[in-house]
Amino acid sequence: MSTHIRQTDPFRWDGIAVSAYKPGGTHFAGISRQLLFDGGEGLACQLRYFEVDPGGYSSLERHRHAHAIMVIRGMGRALVGDRILDLATHDLVGVPPLTWHQFRAGGGVPFGFLCMVDCGRDTPERPDAEALAALRGDPVIAAFIRV
């Protein structure tokens, strides 16, 4: 049957757990994950909501699947490929396959964004020493990234 899931508090939804961003690690900080839609019959994608606290950041990673992102809370910055983007509410970001990316909160408020992904997708890859050295060849990127 149909589902209607109400927003109960700002950016929190009835019955949807605020989960850990990833099972574990020290390569991310101050970020949570809520699975809003899990795909299923007639729907090949998931829609997740990620929220980054001030000072927080997502994992620096890449993968074969793409991301389709809409900021819906606050503002932030992102590395996507070789560009640092300044992101405001309702901005859209496409992250193509095999493109390094990392999201960071931008100010004193939470930074929240929707992220649409295929249900069937590959595991993210983190940069090895060689990839990190290449990324750090650009001083702006070197100053931005957190690993």
Added chain:
Amino acid sequence: MSTHIRQTDPFRWDGIAVSAYKPGGTHFAGISRQLLFDGGEGLACQLRYFEVDPGGYSSLERHRHAHAIMVIRGMGRALVGDRILDLATHDLVGVPPLTWHQFRAGGGVPFGFLCMVDCGRDTPERPDAEALAALRGDPVIAAFIRV
């Protein structure tokens, strides 16, 4: 490469056309469509933004593909299956396969929602006389629907 598409005016995006909801017909009113993400390599779904003016409504229809919806502007109401839902900003609605649905603006302001769908999907079906009679068997639904 990566894409960053800024919101230029509220709920309007740089370079994204505000399109007709459907090619033609009189079974919908006061509704526009913007294609935010078109799927592509590594992404099996589209993300669209629909906006319904006060008094407007989407088509009453069903199909085998599902909808995953988040309200991001204003408020509205929806028929999904046999229920009329009151929808506020950031509420989520799942429309399962083969479920009759219609969205209507709820007040004096635009009602806008994101809708995630499979890129490969079937054509919507409108109710025939028999299906309409069944829907109208419920007086609340009869009063709600627009055809």
